[in-house]
Amino acid sequence: MAEARRRGPVLDRPTWIAARRQTAAVGRRGRKWIAPEGNLYATLVFAPDCSAAQAALYSFVASYSLYATLLAYVDSPATIALKWPNDVLVGGGKVAGILLESDGTAGQVTRLAVGIGVNLNHAPDPAGLEPGALPPARVAGSGDPIDPLEFLAFLAEHFAVQARFFRTHGFGPLRGAWLDRAARLGDTITARLPGEDVTGRFETVDMNGCLVLQTARGSRSIAAADVFFQERRCP
Structure with missing residues (x-):
C-alpha cells in the first residue's frame, strides 16, 4: 500500500x-x-x-x-x-x-x-x-x-x-x-463501533454496502465496524 x-x-x-x-x-x-x-x-x-x-x-x-x-x-x-x-x-x-x-x-x-x-x-x-x-x-x-x-x-x-x-x-x-456466500447471514452477530457494540440478527447488506442488523431496538444500518460472531452451540 x-x-x-x-x-x-x-x-x-x-x-x-x-x-x-x-x-x-x-x-x-x-x-x-x-x-x-x-x-x-x-x-x-x-x-x-x-x-x-x-x-x-x-x-x-x-x-x-x-x-x-x-x-x-x-x-x-x-x-x-x-x-x-x-x-x-x-x-x-x-x-x-x-x-x-x-x-x-x-x-x-x-x-x-x-x-x-x-x-x-x-x-x-x-x-x-x-x-x-x-x-x-x-x-x-x-x-x-x-x-x-x-x-x-x-x-x-x-x-x-x-x-x-x-x-x-x-x-x-x-x-x-x-x-x-455471506458468513453467518441470519445469525446473531456483534458489530463493534468506536465506543459502542451493536448486537443483532444479520439481516442483509443494503444497496450502499452497509451491514443491516435487526436489533432489540429495530433495524440498524452500519457503514463500518469490526464484526464478531457468537459461538454456535450444538443442539
Missing part, C-alpha cells in the same frame, strides 16, 4: 503491485501483522472515476473475486465464506483481508488502491488476536505450496471481470451473489 501511494500519481493504467514479504504490514485501523514470505501481499492501483460511496463497493468486488479464485484451490467450495466488511473465510478461519485507500477531489475518487492479503502457505500465530476474533487459516493443505504470483494472476483476471460487470450492471447483481 505504501508503494501504491508512492507510485499512484504517475501510473497511467491499472497496476498490480506485489511484495514477496512485508516488514511493516498494516491492516484496518492501523493494525500490524506478521507477513512472511509465501503468502500473497498485493495492491491494485487504478482510477475508478466514481464517487467515494461507489468506490467503497470495490471491497465487494475484491472479496467476490477472491472467492472465485479460491475455488481452484479449495477442495470443498462450501467452506468458503465472505465476512462483512472485508474478510474471506475458509473452514471458519480467516484466510484473506482487504483494505481500501483512496484519493480524490470534490467527492470524486481519482485513485483507488485495493490491498489484498491472503494466507496461502502460512497462517499467523493466533496468540496476538483480540478476544472474539476468528482464528487465522491458510489455503494450502498438506500438498504442494501455492505460488503467490500464480494465485495473483488468477485473482487479477477474476477482479477485471467482476469490476467490469460491476461498472456495467451496478451493485445489485454483485450484492446478490455476495449475500449467497
Whole structure:
C-alpha cells in the first residue's frame, strides 16, 4: 500500500503491485501483522472515476473475486465464506483481508488502491488476536505450496471481470451473489463501533454496502465496524 501511494500519481493504467514479504504490514485501523514470505501481499492501483460511496463497493468486488479464485484451490467450495466488511473465510478461519485507500477531489475518487492479503502457505500465530476474533487459516493443505504470483494472476483476471460487470450492471447483481456466500447471514452477530457494540440478527447488506442488523431496538444500518460472531452451540 505504501508503494501504491508512492507510485499512484504517475501510473497511467491499472497496476498490480506485489511484495514477496512485508516488514511493516498494516491492516484496518492501523493494525500490524506478521507477513512472511509465501503468502500473497498485493495492491491494485487504478482510477475508478466514481464517487467515494461507489468506490467503497470495490471491497465487494475484491472479496467476490477472491472467492472465485479460491475455488481452484479449495477442495470443498462450501467452506468458503465472505465476512462483512472485508474478510474471506475458509473452514471458519480467516484466510484473506482487504483494505481500501483512496484519493480524490470534490467527492470524486481519482485513485483507488485495493490491498489484498491472503494466507496461502502460512497462517499467523493466533496468540496476538483480540478476544472474539476468528482464528487465522491458510489455503494450502498438506500438498504442494501455492505460488503467490500464480494465485495473483488468477485473482487479477477474476477482479477485471467482476469490476467490469460491476461498472456495467451496478451493485445489485454483485450484492446478490455476495449475500449467497455471506458468513453467518441470519445469525446473531456483534458489530463493534468506536465506543459502542451493536448486537443483532444479520439481516442483509443494503444497496450502499452497509451491514443491516435487526436489533432489540429495530433495524440498524452500519457503514463500518469490526464484526464478531457468537459461538454456535450444538443442539
